[in-house]
Amino acid sequence: MEAKAVVSNQAGLNEKLDEVVSRHLRHTFKKPYAEHSLAAFAELEQWLAKHSAKPLVLDSCCGVGESTAVLAQRHPEAVVVGVDKSAHRLGKHAHYASAQDNYLVLRADLNDLWRLLVEHGLKPSHHYLLYPNPWPKAAHLGRRWHGGPSFAALLALGGQLEVRSNWQLYVLEFARALQLAGIESQQAEVTLAPITPFERKYMQAGQPCWQLKADLNLA
Ligand SMILES: C[S@@+](CC[C@H](N)C(=O)[O-])C[C@H]1O[C@@H](n2cnc3c(N)ncnc32)[C@H](O)[C@@H]1O
Numbered sequence: 488m489e490a491k492a493v494v495s496n497q498a499g500l501n502e503k504l505d506e507v508v509s510r511h512l513r514h515t516f517k518k519p520y521a522e523h524s525l526a527a528f529a530e531l532e533q534w535l536a537k538h539s540a541k542p543l544v545l546d547s548c549c550g551v552g553e554s555t556a557v558l559a560q561r562h563p564e565a566v567v568v569g570v571d572k573s574a575h576r577l578g579k580h581a582h583y584a585s586a587q588d589n590y591l592v593l594r595a596d597l598n599d600l601w602r603l604l605v606e607h608g609l610k611p612s613h614h615y616l617l618y619p620n621p622w623p624k625a626a627h628l629g630r631r632w633h634g635g636p637s638f639a640a641l642l643a644l645g646g647q648l649e650v651r652s653n654w655q656l657y658v659l660e661f662a663r664a665l666q667l668a669g670i671e672s673q674q675a676e677v678t679l680a681p682i683t684p685f686e687r688k689y690m691q692a693g694q695p696c697w698q699l700k701a702d703l704n705l706a
Contacts, residue, residue, distance in 0.1 A: 490688040490689050492653070492692075492694055493621050493653060493654040493657075494623065495621075495623035495624065495625070495654070495656065496623075496624060497623070497625045497656060499656070500659060500660055501628045501634070501660060502625075503628060504628065504634065504663060505663070505667060508633065508634065508638065508663075508664045508667045508668075509667055511636050511639060512639055512667065512668060516598075516602065516636035516637060516640065518599075518636070520599045520602075520603065521596065523595075523596075524595055524596055524599030524603065525603075527593055527594060528599075528600060528603045528604075528607075530593065531568065531591070531593055531600075534568075535566065538589065542562075542565040542566070542611075542612040542613075543565065543566055543567075543568065543609060543611045543612060544558055544562045544565045544566070544567040544611055544612060544613045544614075544615070545568055545570070545611040545615065545644070545646070546558055546567060546568065546569040546570070546615045547570055547597050547601075547615065547616045547619075548570070548571060548616060548617065548618070548619045549569030549570060549571045549577075550573070550576045550618075550683060550684065551576050551577070551579045551583050551684060552569040552571070552576075552583055552584075553682065553683055553684060554569070554617055554682045554683045555567055555568075555580075555590050555592055556584055556585035556587065556590060557585075557682045558590070558682075559585060559587040559589050559590035560587055562589075562613065563589065565589065565613075566589050566590065566591075567589060567590040568590070568591050568593060569591070569592040569593065570592075570593050570594075570600055571592070571594065572595065572597070573594075574594055577592055577594050580592050597637065598635075598636075601637055601640035601641055601643075601644060604644060605643045605644055610644055610645050610646060611644055611646040612646050612647065613648075613649070614644060614646045614647070614648045614649070615649050616632065616649070616650045616651075617649075617650075617682070617683050617685075617686065618651055618652060618653065618683060618686060618689075619631075619652070619657075621652060621653075621657050623654060623656075631657065631660065633660055633661045633664035634660070634664070638664060641703075642665075642670070642703055644703065645703045645706070647700070647701075647702055647703070647704075648672075648699075648700065648701045648702075648703050649700050650698065650699045651677060651697065652696070653685075653689040653694050653696050654697075655697045658674055658697040658698070659674070661699055662674060662699055665699075665701055668706060670701050670702075670703060670705060671701070671705075672701035673700050673701075674697060674698065674699045674700075675697070675698055677695075677698045
């Protein structure tokens with residue numbers, strides 16, 4: 488994998504960021520759930536039933552699930568669920584799997600799954616969102632998680648949120664979007680060893696990676 492630095496026609500925060508985030512925070516996202524999302528949620532509920540009363544750690548956009556396996560080791564007291572919509576990426580998980588039995592990788596669309604978790608009161612203690620697609624073109628703000636209609640569900644999930652990106656503006660925009668929802672965050676460069684293939688690729692290419700941490704329970 489070649490690691491190109493993110494190229495964007497945005498010089499700073501997207502000029503429509505405040506307006507777009509505020510609009511999404513005012514309106515409830517009511518798109519009906521896809522059948523496959525309901526089926527994925529049912530699978531998740533069944534699996535969680537076997538691990539009841541343990542805290543839930545969510546690894547959203549887990550890709551091949553390397554970070555999910557790592558997080559399962561770091562959170563032995565919890566159950567860790569990695570979610571990605573790509574069957575192709577999840578199909579490679581065996582290569583990154585660990586012997587831990589406290590994690591699951593699940594194929595699902597987070598635009599549905601986050602809302603389903605909120606509706607069923609399944610709130611994570613920790614929520615990782617590592618290297619989501621940056622969608623760096625200014626016109627694609629709405630495809631970034633903080634610029635889209637699912638942002639309210641991400642906030643409603645609560646927990647200790649950690650977002651990472653190799654595009655610093657993504658993290659800065661995320662921080663601003665959180666601020667609009669009344670949540671302060673801390674940002675820093677990632678200095679730890681990589682825990683995802685994308686993170687490894689960026690670090691090997693000498694690109695800085697950025698992280699944001701926020702306590703969503705303080706909203
Ligand atoms: C750049 S990759 C990062 C994967 C992994 N976190 C890593 O760092 O190696 C972004 C991932 O987000 C997933 N993704 C994008 N939109 C999604 C959605 N709506 N629901 C679930 N996964 C999604 C993609 O399939 C892709 O695997």
